């Protein structure tokens with residue numbers, strides 16, 4: 001049953017990729033603002049993807065059958081046949097290609113580069129609140145579906161004439177409408193197994209039919225292929241200036257103790273980011289005017305059991321990473337010796353667009369020094 005689902009999902013991923021074509025619209029009269037500010041930002045989060053894998057590639061110590069690897073030798077061959085630097089390029093080829101070509105990344109503790117979660121809880125809602133609102137809030141203390149009292153940078157931008165109605169979020173986890181407070185913010189948040197409503201009608205129909213008829217591993221988390229495909233469709237049709245793509249499967253496969261699927265999902269997510277980038281480069285609306293910012297909501301523990309989970313009781317959960325590339329990103333290469341915080345991401349989204357989110361609230365942490 002499970003293998004059947006995986007094959008079916010691969011077929012859908014291929015079909016959806018084949019359906020992506022050059023944007024028919026996207027006329028923008030302005031000159032590119034490379035090096036000054038981006039016109040658009042794509043923020044992508046990969047739930048609970050550890051820095052250990054981002055910087056060191058797959059961990060061979062976790063590739064054993066007792067830890068949920070069905071075919072350890074195959075997994076080892078596929079992900080960990082080289083040095084740590086080679087292995088990270090195997091796991092996340094597009095991300096590392098972008099870093100090599102002038103992007104920026106921080107959070108590699110081997111290079112004394114640290115990005116820390118400051119909310120002290122190290123699970124998802126507090127993490128996404130910190131990423132999107134620019135500060136840790138002690139009142140955000142569960143993953144319950146409660147409307148966020150804090151205003152995200154998405155809401156703040158959506159409240160300005162230049163961005164009104166041009167901010168969209170596509171999220172695998174069904175708590176995001178509450179985190180972004182779609183009711184108050186007016187932002188379009190498509191999350192969980194909600195039908196996709198934006199895009200070319202034939203593609204949307206295929207995506208929704210597939211999502212409806214696939215086996216759902218989790219009730220509250222949609223497979224990332226649908227989230228990423230919906231975001232691509234938005235790029236092609238409604239062309240949001242601020243596009244948030246929240247991918248979720250990495251965390252769920254880790255909790256399930258499936259290191260093989262955690263790795264596969266990380267690799268697929270890298271391919272989804274590549275698709276988003278390539279689509280942006282085919283569009284006159286986005287090409288050379290779009291910054292990409294990639295991060296995660298929390299780290300995870302270490303060791304044979306610890307990697308599966310995260311939280312205040314598991315050291316390592318506070319360590320995350322942030323990457324950026326594209327228009328307006330002037331910082332280059334892997335950071336060395338930097339000290340950064342998750343709370344800096346929100347103001348960075350605004351700063352890449354030439355906007356000052358810190359002016360909205362004195363609690364908001366300053367932007368990362370990358371623009």
Ligand SMILES: [Zn+2]
Pocket residue numbers: 048123124251252255310
């Ligand atoms: Zn989790």
